[in-house]
Amino acid sequence: MPAVVISGTQWGDEGKGKIVDYLAEKADTVVRFQGGSNAGHTVTVNGEEYKLRLLPSGILYKGTTCVIANGVVVDPECMLEEIDAMKNRGVDVSNIRLSKRAHVVMPYHKLFDELNEQNRGDKKIGTTKRGIGPCYIDKADRIGIRVCDLIDDEEFAARLKDILAQKNFILERVYNHAPLDYEEILSVYKNYAERLRPYVCDTISFLNKQFDAGKKILFEGAQATMLDIDYGTYPYVTASHPVSGGIGVGTGIAPKKIDKVVGVVKAYCTRVGEGPFPTEQLNSIGEKLREAGHEYGTVTGRPRRTGWLDACVVKYAGQISGIDYMAVTRLDILDDFDEIKMCVGYKIDGKILDEIPASLKVLAQVEPVYETFAGWKSDITKVRKYDDLPENAKKYLERMAEITNIKLGIISVGPNRDQTIILEKIF
Numbered sequence: 001m002p003a004v005v006i007s008g009t010q011w012g013d014e015g016k017g018k019i020v021d022y023l024a025e026k027a028d029t030v031v032r033f034q035g036g037s038n039a040g041h042t043v044t045v046n047g048e049e050y051k052l053r054l055l056p057s058g059i060l061y062k063g064t065t066c067v068i069a070n071g072v073v074v075d076p077e078c079m080l081e082e083i084d085a086m087k088n089r090g091v092d093v094s095n096i097r098l099s100k101r102a103h104v105v106m107p108y109h110k111l112f113d114e115l116n117e118q119n120r121g122d123k124k125i126g127t128t129k130r131g132i133g134p135c136y137i138d139k140a141d142r143i144g145i146r147v148c149d150l151i152d153d154e155e156f157a158a159r160l161k162d163i164l165a166q167k168n169f170i171l172e173r174v175y176n177h178a179p180l181d182y183e184e185i186l187s188v189y190k191n192y193a194e195r196l197r198p199y200v201c202d203t204i205s206f207l208n209k210q211f212d213a214g215k216k217i218l219f220e221g222a223q224a225t226m227l228d229i230d231y232g233t234y235p236y237v238t239a240s241h242p243v244s245g246g247i248g249v250g251t252g253i254a255p256k257k258i259d260k261v262v263g264v265v266k267a268y269c270t271r272v273g274e275g276p277f278p279t280e281q282l283n284s285i286g287e288k289l290r291e292a293g294h295e296y297g298t299v300t301g302r303p304r305r306t307g308w309l310d311a312c313v314v315k316y317a318g319q320i321s322g323i324d325y326m327a328v329t330r331l332d333i334l335d336d337f338d339e340i341k342m343c344v345g346y347k348i349d350g351k352i353l354d355e356i357p358a359s360l361k362v363l364a365q366v367e368p369v370y371e372t373f374a375g376w377k378s379d380i381t382k383v384r385k386y387d388d389l390p391e392n393a394k395k396y397l398e399r400m401a402e403i404t405n406i407k408l409g410i411i412s413v414g415p416n417r418d419q420t421i422i423l424e425k426i427f
Contacts (some may be wrong), residue, residue, distance in 0.1 A: 221242040
């Protein structure tokens with residue numbers, strides 16, 4: 001019963017969607033275990049792009065079951081928009097499973113997300129304003145609404161009335177904002193409930209039965225290690241656990257059932273939002289990376305911050321998630337660079353650090369220690385065998401594996417499924 005985890009090793013946007021989509025061909029079930037509609041995956045099939053926010057990337061394979069597990073916070077409007085979009089493009093959506101225990105993003109979550117960001121001023125977190133953080137706050141505060149509540153008309157009406165009274169009190173007294181209308185929200189969300197009802201099940205029971213039956217299961221996270229609420233650049237992080245350890249609490253699957261962890265590594269670095277970024281290039285190099293890689297947010301359209309690969313961050317991700325293999329993506333974006341740099345260490349006050357600083361003050365002060373590599377200056381998008389890659393590209397990849405102490409498993413040389421080099425069998 002093979003079970004494989006796909007985890008982001010940087011600040012997200014590493015190309016996890018493509019890797020999940022590629023491996024999903026051999027999977028029976030693909031599971032999303034955390035995050036919400038604040039994350040975007042772009043999958044390209046035969047030159048056609050599919051932009052996903054909540055639906056697992058395996059949705060593009062007919063017969064593959066796609067599970068949105070209990071650790072995800074679900075915006076019903078967004079989920080239904082995605083389902084409708086897939087139907088309109090001829091994609092089968094009958095195999096979607098939505099956890100009864102997943103928490104529901106409500107209109108007040110989005111509103112508080114926006115108001116809180118406005119109040120932070122120059123110290124804003126850089127959220128997508130999609131209500132993800134406030135929904136997780138309510139979950140921890142034990143005033144959240146779960147999918148099982150949403151599809152129970154009586155329970156939902158009662159819980160919404162109580163919770164909205166609390167939220168409106170805060171909106172009016174603290175933010176001087178007009179209250180939200182109970183009847184309007186009730187009506188809209190009752191409609192969502194009816195449309196989502198056919199997909200709802202006990203995903204914990206379902207997934208454990210899948211394991212018992214020997215099915216191949218692929219777990220995909222949103223965001224990435226450096227945005228994990230414990231291990232990332234706190235407070236400029238997401239509100240959940242994208243690391244492999246998040247699977248236990250996000251799905252109800254025991255960690256000992258996981259066979260392999262694949263860490264997705266973009267061949268350079270990007271991040272969206274605020275916070276330290278040691279290898280950021282605020283210069284022509286950064287602009288070239290952004291334009292060559294079309295580095296704009298899938299969900300927000302925001303330009304991403306760009307920089308050289310930080311191998312220290314990837315090594316850190318490997319330690320936390322127990323990564324067995326790297327899936328290196330977007331290597332082709334570096335095709336036209338005369339030279340390429342990789343951060344292999346951090347220096348502060350003349351000393352080399354052997355850790356990722358917890359303090360953002362310290363992380364913002366570190367000096368990246370770079371190694372410089374000659375570029376390969378050739379088009380690698382048609383290469384399908386590792387041995388056929390340019391020697392300079394192989395030197396870059398092999399040094400990446402050496403510094404991070406993680407084996408190379410997959411190399412992506414373009415957005416399409418066939419633009420993939422396999423070094424290790426994952427499934």
